[in-house]
Amino acid sequence: MKSGVRPLVLIGAGHAHVVVLRSWLRTGFRPPEGSMLITPDRYGWYSGMMPGLIAGRYRLDQCRIxxxxxxxxxxxxxxxxxxxxxxxxxQQITLESGRHEQGRWLSLNVGSAPPSPDINAASIEVLPAKPFPILVEAWRRWRAEGAPPSVAVLGGGAAAFELAMALQASLPGTSVRLISGSELLHGHHPRVQRKARGLLREYRIDLTENRHVTRVQGKALYEDDTSLGVTDASVVATGAGAYAWPCKSGLACEEGFISIDATLRSISHRNLFASGDCAALPATPHAGVYAVRQGEILADNLRAALLRGSMKLYHPQPRALALLATGDGRALLSYGPLTAHNRLLGRWKDHLDTRFIEG
Incomplete structure (x- = not known):
């Protein structure tokens, strides 16, 4: 191996890489000297607990690693x-600081960013749901200095639903609206969707479905040239959008996401792994539960790569259980056609989330 080339470079502190490091600690595996992790934030944020933080149910230090x-x-x-x-x-990485790093093996777990509307003419705050510190800082400022009279959450998936419920719970003087580009909770069973719509009505959160906000002008929201009303602030939680740099790197990509196979390796560059939201694998939605389960396979396969062993295959579960926090200590269950909403499910979600943070 050439001088200056790292044996392993982990890029990003997403759920899968957290699981990798904890797995190695548990099994006693030590990666080769000079291995490194690159991340812009010293903390790994757990997405499952962010709505609970925004709802005022967790402290900041309880939601990060x-x-x-x-x-x-x-x-x-x-x-x-x-x-x-x-x-x-x-296999060379360029950093914002101007520094360059090169790795014999690379692993990307950098997450995603929600696609944003055109905000060049906006006069209001338009905040991305990810990366998490941006929204958390704004929320803390709103709590300390006064919240905007109205907030529009853009998106219709689980994250957008949970954030709308959390903001309604923690900002009682603020009118919260949810604008979904598709039907609410697309991909979930119709029973779950009906239950979620009922909860939004119960919590007085206005829901607009099948409307995609493409631009913000002043305080006004537009779908192309159609006005969707005005708001005093907006949170963009429109799902997983790919970062620009991976598809400019020479990697094979699908709609901007890195194409991988069941070993979690790039189909075009076999010394590079990708996992979580930044990766594209058939039958694998962009959701934290899949990234966590990929982490155990990734830990084994990175170790196999470093030691020239045989690799395991990742098989996504055909149906994932989802527990959506509703801002009041309760949670909405989504598992195929099964759905329920109660405090016991909220405690179960708290237990699962806390267990992940504590390792």
Missing amino acids: DMIELCERCGIDLIQDRVRGLDADN
Whole structure:
């Protein structure tokens, strides 16, 4: 291996990489000296607990993992920087600081960013739901200095639904609206969708379906040239959108997401792994539950790559259980046609989320 080439570079502190590092700690595996993790934030944020934080049910420190401490325990160098570009053929990473790193093996778990409307003419705050620190900082400011009279949450998936419920719970003087580009909770069973619509009505959250906000002008929201009303602030939670740099790297991509096979390796560059929201694998939605389960396979396969062992195959579960927080300590169950909404489910969700944070 050439001098200056890292044996392993992990890019991103997403759920899968957290699981990888914890798995190695549990099994006693130490990656080769010089292995590193690159992430812009010292914390790994757990998406499942963010609505609970916004609802005022968790403290900030309960929703994140200290990556400096975790990397130190694993013997991995941590670089706090943001990736600006990747040359996949040469396995070279360019960072915002101007620094360059090269790895014999690369693993990307960088998440996604919600696609945003055109906000060049906006006069209001338009906040992305990810990365999480941006929304958390705005929410804390609203709580301390006064919240806007109205907030529109853009999106119709689980994250948007949970955030709308959380904002309604924690900002009682604010009118919350949810605008979905498709039907609410698309992909969930109609029974779950009906239950969710009923909960929004119960909590006095206005719902607009099958309307995609394409631009914000002043305080007004538009779908092309059709006005969808005005708002004093907006939160964009429109699902998983791909970052620009992976598809410019030479990697095979599908709609901007890195195309991988069942070993979680790039189909075009076999020394590169990808997992979670940044990856495209058939029958695998962009959801945290899939990233967590990919983490165990990724831990084994990265170890196999470093030790020249045989790799395992990841098989996505055909049906994933979802527990959607409703801002009041209760949760909405979605598992195929099964649905329910109660406090016991909320406690179950709290238990599962807390267990992930605590490792």
